[in-house]
Amino acid sequence: MDFKSFGTKFITGRTPWTYLYLALIPFINWCFAAVPQIPLPDHGSWTPMSIVTGFVLVVRDFAQREIKHWVIAALCVGLALSFLTSDPAVALGSTCAFAVSELIDWAIFTFMKRPLSQRVAISTAISSPVDSAVFYMIASISIPGIFNIWSLTTSVLSKLAGVLVVYLVLRRHEAKATVTT
Numbered sequence: 001m002d003f004k005s006f007g008t009k010f011i012t013g014r015t016p017w018t019y020l021y022l023a024l025i026p027f028i029n030w031c032f033a034a035v036p037q038i039p040l041p042d043h044g045s046w047t048p049m050s051i052v053t054g055f056v057l058v059v060r061d062f063a064q065r066e067i068k069h070w071v072i073a074a075l076c077v078g079l080a081l082s083f084l085t086s087d088p089a090v091a092l093g094s095t096c097a098f099a100v101s102e103l104i105d106w107a108i109f110t111f112m113k114r115p116l117s118q119r120v121a122i123s124t125a126i127s128s129p130v131d132s133a134v135f136y137m138i139a140s141i142s143i144p145g146i147f148n149i150w151s152l153t154t155s156v157l158s159k160l161a162g163v164l165v166v167y168l169v170l171r172r173h174e175a176k177a178t179v180t181t
Helices: 003-011 016-034 053-085 088-111 116-139 149-180
Strands: none
Touching: 016 053, 016 088, 053 088, 053 116, 053 149, 088 116, 116 149
16 A cells, blocks of 8 residues: 555545554553552552553554554554653553564564464464563553553453454454355
8 A cells, every 4th residue: 555545545534443543552551650550469559451451452453454554654653642641651661562562463464374363363462462561561660560460461361352352253254254255
């Protein structure tokens, strides 16, 4: 997709997944600092935002289907918006985590020659633990206690649970498409 096609498609509103992706990146990052952590009995804490983080990785895959490799530009815009709206350490953590995990996700999703459902599931399963670990390590600079086994585990499991739901829906859609052709 050339720049003109991308621009036309984006400006005319034919990229709803891309718009959602652009909105989710700064929103989720802002929420990490705004939503209070829950204290745990072991004197650690758990961030409820770890539950919703998986959604953005799946939305990225659908945005890439809309705008192809321009999804990297959308990622950069979303991260720039994060620096304007979020705690700087959270935005930096998100930027580093996205830089690593989204590129892993993008490469697997792009070059794997499997059905969409499998590409989404495999790319997210590999990239989500990397994303969570990098993010929490860097975000812990300004949010003490955020990097712990509970937040990390919840974040990874939520990503995997989210992708499982999407995988099942896509598999059903692929099965129906196979039957009708």
